[in-house]
Amino acid sequence: MTDGRERAARPVGRRAVLLGMAAALLGAAGRKGAAPEPKPAPSTTSPSPTHTGAVLPHTTLWRPGPAEVHPEVKRRAVDLVAAIGAWPSGRGGASAARARVAAQGLPTSLVAQAGPLLPSADEAVLQVVNAQYGGILADSASVLVVCRQWTRHGGAVRAGGTTVDVRLARSRSGWTVTALHPARPGPPEASPPAGVRRTLADSRIVLPPAAEADLRSGRVHDSVATAMLRLAGTYRMYVSVVRSGHPLDVFGTSRPSDHPRGRAFDVWQIDGHAVVDPATPRSLVERFMRDAAAAGSYNVGGPVLLSGGRTPNQFFSDATHHDHVHIGFRT
Structure with missing residues (x-):
């Protein structure tokens, strides 16, 4: 994403x-x-x-x-x-x-x-x-x-x-x-922080190999693990990308992406429903996006353009985000 x-x-x-x-x-x-x-x-x-x-x-x-x-x-x-x-x-x-x-x-x-x-x-x-x-x-x-x-x-x-x-x-x-x-996540830390250990142990947060390795590497900001754990209190989510394996810049621009800096993660499935599936309730996706914003994300993108938000551009939608929800953080 x-x-x-x-x-x-x-x-x-x-x-x-x-x-x-x-x-x-x-x-x-x-x-x-x-x-x-x-x-x-x-x-x-x-x-x-x-x-x-x-x-x-x-x-x-x-x-x-x-x-x-x-x-x-x-x-x-x-x-x-x-x-x-x-x-x-x-x-x-x-x-x-x-x-x-x-x-x-x-x-x-x-x-x-x-x-x-x-x-x-x-x-x-x-x-x-x-x-x-x-x-x-x-x-x-x-x-x-x-x-x-x-x-x-x-x-x-x-x-x-x-x-x-x-x-x-x-x-x-x-x-x-x-x-x-x-993806090139880098070597794991000898002793991951408590928040990362909790995230890795949470059965409601499903991580593919590169995303798991990103968390173990120590190159992901605390805000990512904190938000994952908060969202896991309500949803079972399948993460696709955290830091590595993502373009360095926002695609088609020269603006650095939050992903390589360890300040974002993407979710492609919520409670067993693929975001891209038209049978997935839009209300589920919308609620997840709003809860991601409430968990501290300044930049939430998905298949639905939501109104409101703490800032005018907190929510966004485009063709790229038709198939997942992006959750980004400033720090």
Whole structure:
């Protein structure tokens, strides 16, 4: 967002079963009226644990719904991320990834920009949680592809994931991908603040890998965790982006975004309802936006333009925010 101003296998252990269930629910979460996947048990170490003897979970294909603004743009971005970040046994590595990208008619040079999306592993599956706009203009776009990834190396499976800011441009033949900017949250703090620990432990705040890593990194302002916890008192929310994996500037401008400065977060699902879904009650979205403002946000954007607010521009709406709610802070 820009601020305004998916191999089943033989039965295995309980953890692997839970992984599979979570991934299946993840695929459903991108569709109308579906609930998010269960939040993993809180961890005070790495958000990407290794499981010996586990198998890769089943994943599902994410597709934009009919209410999306230019759904073909999101489809193009998601297909590329899935092509790079998932491969069968024996087809890992950059060379095989370049072949998969070339098969989509896209520049193979994009593989060199994939970063954490292409770890060294024998096999990988990837589940797109959501794809939201970081910006959409007439001839250019940013699509933030939020994903979970499971990789197998020998007998161990590692659960991880990232968020990729996919840049696209419109050509005479349609939309093409021009660049990839994966999230780089930075290393975790040895001892996160109490507010961050509470946020990570709250089952009503669902965080994808990059957003969780952002909170653990110590580079997110206290106002973000405080607002998340306050909103979680009323809503179950699925966060898409916090700090990393977001454009540095408000898309299409030279104004710095609040996200890279650790002063904003985006929510794509509220109480199991996707913001972009036309079946989601507008009253729910409006109430959430107003409660976000009451939680201290000076800059609340979403699919509905609200009146009122402490300042004339506290609420905003545009095509970019048709699919999520942006919640930004000055400090």
